[in-house]
Amino acid sequence: xxxxxxxxxxxxxxxxxxxxxxxxxxxxxxxxxxxxxxxxxxxxxxxxxxxxxxxxxxxxxxxxxxxxxxxxxxxxxxxxxxxxxxxxxxxxxxxxxxxxxxxxxxxxxxxxxxxxxxxxxxxxxxxxxxxxxxxxxxxxxxxx
Numbered sequence: 254x255x256x257x258x259x260x261x262x263x264x265x266x267x268x269x270x271x272x273x274x275x276x277x278x279x280x281x282x283x284x285x286x287x288x289x290x291x292x293x294x295x296x297x298x299x300x301x302x303x304x305x306x307x308x309x310x311x312x313x314x315x316x317x318x319x320x321x322x323x324x325x326x327x328x329x330x331x332x333x334x335x336x337x338x339x340x341x342x343x344x345x346x347x348x349x350x351x352x353x354x355x356x357x358x359x360x361x362x363x364x365x366x367x368x369x370x371x372x373x374x375x376x377x378x379x380x381x382x383x384x385x386x387x388x389x390x391x392x393x394x395x396x397x
Contacts, residue, residue: 289396295350296388297357298377299342301335309370310339316368325363328356332390342374343387347394 303310314335321329330344344360346353354376365371383389383397 286396289394290350291397292345292383292390292395293380295346295353295395296381296383297344297346297353298381298387299357299361300375300377301340301342302373302375303339304372306370306372307339313364313368313371314339316371317364321360321363325360328359330357330360331392331394332388334388334390336386336388341377341387343381345383345388345390347392 306313317333328346328349331347332345334343335341336343344353344357346356349356358376361374365374381387
């Protein structure tokens with residue numbers, strides 16, 4: 254009787270282990286951190302040239318927070334920041350980082366068309382280091 258109980262217990266444990274293995278994430282489903290981009294390779298920046306429109310900055314910022322139309326959902330950034338008195342705009346993307354300038358240019362063009370008093374912009378060339386002075390979003394999309 255004891256032997257039969259032990260066998261049933263072992264079989265039940267094996268079933269539990271096999272079930273747990275089926276629920277565990279597959280290694281191929283989880284991206285390898287070394288394959289993920291650095292945040293700096295996913296950040297873009299623009300100088301905001303307000304001129305006489307600077308008093309409209311709060312209205313412009315509110316306009317940027319409105320939902321994007323469906324045709325722009327695929328290029329939505331993972332974060333947007335204007336850390337230094339609204340003189341610069343930073344965006345970080347979680348995918349397609351090699352296309353970050355083209356995607357951000359489309360967003361800026363959309364905002365210029367749809368938001369009154371949107372300032373002139375100047376693209377900031379080169380890699381931008383993530384920090385509190387630029388944009389400091391973290392997450393699973395990047396290796397750092």
